Amino acid sequence: MARHSLRVVVVLGMLITLVGGTGIYATISDRALTGPSDVTSDSLARAANLGIAQLQLPPNNGPFTCDRYFDDLTSPLFTFIATPGRQADAYFCVVNSGSRAVDVTLTSTDVTDLDVACTGDEAAFGDTTCGSVGGIPQVGELSPNLTVETDLYQCDTGALLSPGTPDFTSSLAGLGTIPYTTLGTLLPGTQLCLRLRVYWASTGDLGQVSQSDEVTWRFAFDGTVP
Amino acid sequence: MTVAWRGWRAAALAGLVACLVPLTTFLVSVWLLGWQLQHVQSGSMSPTYPVGSLLVTAQLDPAEVAIGMPIVFEDPRQAGRLVIHRVVGIAPGAELAFITRGDANATNDASAVPARLIRGRVMWHVTSLGPTLDWLQWPRSFVLFVLGPGLALTWLERRHGREAPMPA
Numbered sequence: 001m002a003r004h005s006l007r008v009v010v011v012l013g014m015l016i017t018l019v020g021g022t023g024i025y026a027t028i029s030d031r032a033l034t035g036p037s038d039v040t041s042d043s044l045a046r047a048a049n050l051g052i053a054q055l056q057l058p059p060n061n062g063p064f065t066c067d068r069y070f071d072d073l074t075s076p077l078f079t080f081i082a083t084p085g086r087q088a089d090a091y092f093c094v095v096n097s098g099s100r101a102v103d104v105t106l107t108s109t110d111v112t113d114l115d116v117a118c119t120g121d122e123a124a125f126g127d128t129t130c131g132s133v134g135g136i137p138q139v140g141e142l143s144p145n146l147t148v149e150t151d152l153y154q155c156d157t158g159a160l161l162s163p164g165t166p167d168f169t170s171s172l173a174g175l176g177t178i179p180y181t182t183l184g185t186l187l188p189g190t191q192l193c194l195r196l197r198v199y200w201a202s203t204g205d206l207g208q209v210s211q212s213d214e215v216t217w218r219f220a221f222d223g224t225v226p
Numbered sequence: 227m228t229v230a231w232r233g234w235r236a237a238a239l240a241g242l243v244a245c246l247v248p249l250t251t252f253l254v255s256v257w258l259l260g261w262q263l264q265h266v267q268s269g270s271m272s273p274t275y276p277v278g279s280l281l282v283t284a285q286l287d288p289a290e291v292a293i294g295m296p297i298v299f300e301d302p303r304q305a306g307r308l309v310i311h312r313v314v315g316i317a318p319g320a321e322l323a324f325i326t327r328g329d330a331n332a333t334n335d336a337s338a339v340p341a342r343l344i345r346g347r348v349m350w351h352v353t354s355l356g357p358t359l360d361w362l363q364w365p366r367s368f369v370l371f372v373l374g375p376g377l378a379l380t381w382l383e384r385r386h387g388r389e390a391p392m393p394a
Binding site for chain 2: 002003005006007008009010012013014015016017019020021022023024025026057058059060061083086087088089091158159160163164195
C-alpha cells in the first residue's frame with residue numbers, strides 16, 4: 001500500500017515539476033502598504049545654483065519634456081490621503097545653471113508632524129501623543145514612516161537609469177538627516193530628471209501609531225561644488 | 227514496525243495523494259489551455275486582487291481591451307516586470323496604448339501601455355494561494371514529491387526484497 005502510494009506521489013510530483021518548468025508561473029509585482037493615514041504636503045525646492053522644473057511625461061515612451069525652470073517651485077507637490085497600497089508620484093527636472101559641476105543632494109526640510117486624530121488602536125500601541133488636546137494636535141509619528149523613493153531617468157530617452165529598484169529609498173524624516181542623499185554630480189548646463197514616490201510604510205506597531213497623522217514638508221535640492 | 231505506525235504512514239500518504247491529484251490536475255489543465263499562473267506580490271490592486279492572490283490569466287487580443295478591464299502587461303519602463311492594473315482610458319497618439327491605474331493607487335501609471343506590451347487578462351483568482359504555489363516550484367517540488375518519495379520507495383523495495391521468503 002505504502003509503495004503504491006509512493007509511486008503515485010512520484011508520478012504526480014514529476015508532472016508538477018515538469019509543468020512548473022514550462023513557464024506557467026509568473027510574478028506580478030508592485031508595492032503593498034497597510035493602514036490608513038492622512039498626508040498633506042506642499043513642496044518648495046530650493047537650490048543655490050540649481051533650477052527646478054516640472055516634468056511632462058510623454059503619452060508613450062520617449063524623451064521627457066521639462067517645463068520652464070524656476071529657482072523654487074511654489075505649487076503643492078503631494079497632497080493625498082495615504083491608504084493601503086496608495087502611492088503618489090511627482091516628476092522633476094533639475095538643471096545646473098552654474099559654471100561648475102555640483103553634487104546634488106535631496107533633503108526634506110520644514111518637516112512638521114501632527115497627530116490630528118486618535119483612531120483605531122493607535123493609543124493601545126503606545127502612542128502617548130495620540131490625537132489633539134484642546135483642539136491642538138500633538139506631535140505625530142508619520143514622517144519616520146513615510147517612505148520616499150527616488151528614481152533617476154535619462155531625460156533624453158525617458159529610460160530609468162537603473163531599472164529594478166529605486167535609486168534611493170529613505171524615510172521622509174531620514175531625508176533630513178546627515179548623510180544627505182546625494183543624487184549625483186551634475187555638470188554645468190546639464191539636467192537631471194527624476195521621480196519622487198511617496199507612500200506610507202506602515203507595518204506593525206509603527207504603522208499603528210502613525211495612523212491618522214498629518215505631515216507637511218518641503219523637498220530641497222541643493223548643489224554643492226565638490 | 228508497529229501497526230499504529232503503519233496506519234499513520236498510510237494515512238499520511240493517502241492525504242498527500244489526495245492533495246496532489248487536484249493540484250496536478252489543475253496545473254496540467256492550466257498548461258494545456260495555455261494559461262498562466264501569476265502571483266500578486268503587492269497591494270496596488272487591492273481589494274480586487276489582494277496581496278498573495280493567485281491569478282489565472284489568459285492571452286488577450288489588444289482589440290478586446292475595454293476601459294475598466296484589469297490587464298496584465300509588461301512595465302513600459304522596466305522590461306520583463308509584469309504588472310496588473312486596470313485600464314482607465316485610451317492614450318492619444320498614433321500607436322494604440324492604454325492608460326492604466328492600480329485600484330489602490332492615487333494616480334494613473336506614469337507611462338501609457340502600448341498594445342504590444344499587453345500580456346493577458348485575468349480569468350479568475352484565488353486569494354492567498356499565490357505564495358503556496360510559488361513555494362512549490364522547482365527545485366522544491368522535485369525534492370518534495372520526486373526525490374524524497376523516490377528514496378523512500380527504493381528503501382521500501384529493498385526491505386521488501388529482503389523480507390520476501392526464499393524459494394524452496
